[in-house]
Amino acid sequence: MRLTSEFQLRTQQERVDILANNIANISTAGFKASVVNLAEAFDAQEKSANLSLYGGVPDGAALGVGTGALYHGKRIDMSQGIVTSSNNPWDLAIDGQGFFQVKASNGDIAYTRAGMFQLDKDGLLVNQQGYALQPEVIIPPDSGEVQIKPNGDILTMVDGNQEVIGQITLANFTNTDGLQQISNNLFLETLESGVAETGAPGLNGLGEVQSGAIEQSNVDLATAMTSLIQAQRAYQMDARLLQQGDEMSAKANALRR
Numbered sequence: 001m002r003l004t005s006e007f008q009l010r011t012q013q014e015r016v017d018i019l020a021n022n023i024a025n026i027s028t029a030g031f032k033a034s035v036v037n038l039a040e041a042f043d044a045q046e047k048s049a050n051l052s053l054y055g056g057v058p059d060g061a062a063l064g065v066g067t068g069a070l071y072h073g074k075r076i077d078m079s080q081g082i083v084t085s086s087n088n089p090w091d092l093a094i095d096g097q098g099f100f101q102v103k104a105s106n107g108d109i110a111y112t113r114a115g116m117f118q119l120d121k122d123g124l125l126v127n128q129q130g131y132a133l134q135p136e137v138i139i140p141p142d143s144g145e146v147q148i149k150p151n152g153d154i155l156t157m158v159d160g161n162q163e164v165i166g167q168i169t170l171a172n173f174t175n176t177d178g179l180q181q182i183s184n185n186l187f188l189e190t191l192e193s194g195v196a197e198t199g200a201p202g203l204n205g206l207g208e209v210q211s212g213a214i215e216q217s218n219v220d221l222a223t224a225m226t227s228l229i230q231a232q233r234a235y236q237m238d239a240r241l242l243q244q245g246d247e248m249s250a251k252a253n254a255l256r257r
Contacts, residue, residue: 015227016231018074019228023221023225026221027216029216029217030185030214032078033219034075035075037074078177079218080215080218081216082215083210083214083215086212088116089147090118090125091115091214092116092117093209093214093215094113094208094210095150095209097205097206097207098172098201100170101133101170102131102132102133103132103134104186105129105131108188109134111171111189114127114215115215116214117133125137129184137168139166145157146165147162152168152201168209170199173194173195173196174194174197175192178194
């Protein structure tokens with residue numbers, strides 16, 4: 001009984017932590033919410049594997065049928081957030097599937113939906129962390145007004161004629177749920193995600209690029225707050241059950257003496 005209550009308590013704590021982090025990032029552009037995966041505790045062998053996140057089930061211990069749902073990891077909700085307009089032509093949003101590619105400080109290629117870019121002192125297009133967009137886009141200092149088309153073409157006027165001076169390329173994966181989420185709204189490729197497939201926006205299932213636009217967080221505040229309240233109440237209930245169980249055990253031990 002105590003083992004069951006402890007795992008239920010930890011499950012609700014995981015839910016509270018994940019939901020609170022989602023709510024904290026509701027104003028973070030390009031943020032993707034985490035979703036808690038729960039697994040029903042019904043078979044001792046499967047429960048031992050599921051509970052490995054908590055160090056496994058102690059020797060000789062088993063949970064009975066109908067002991068509830070237990071934490072079984074989390075996944076990332078990759079659904080698109082609302083796209084809003086901005087006054088910066090280098091703010092880019094993806095309408096549809098795909099990710100921008102940036103080169104992190106350690107040399108790794110990371111993937112993101114947060115498309116708030118800017119030009120550095122050398123005219124290189126970089127994100128808010130200073131990571132260069134890949135393939136690199138360099139805007140000459142003498143360029144006139146720049147336009148970015150939905151297909152990723154970067155255009156400017158050269159000698160009175162509009163010319164393509166760069167190209168935005170997007171990446172996508174067979175299994176986006178398999179991506180590894182790291183800091184700054186970045187994701188890394190994994191074996192589970194498969195190898196990145198790159199191409200021009202608007203082709204092969206990739207979304208189009210919107211210039212002067214920002215994709216907002218996909219966290220729905222009303223839904224997240226409701227879920228958080230439910231998780232907090234469930235946590236309080238499990239804590240009371242654990243406390244009552246300890247009190248009953250103490251009384252039973254006292255009667256044996």
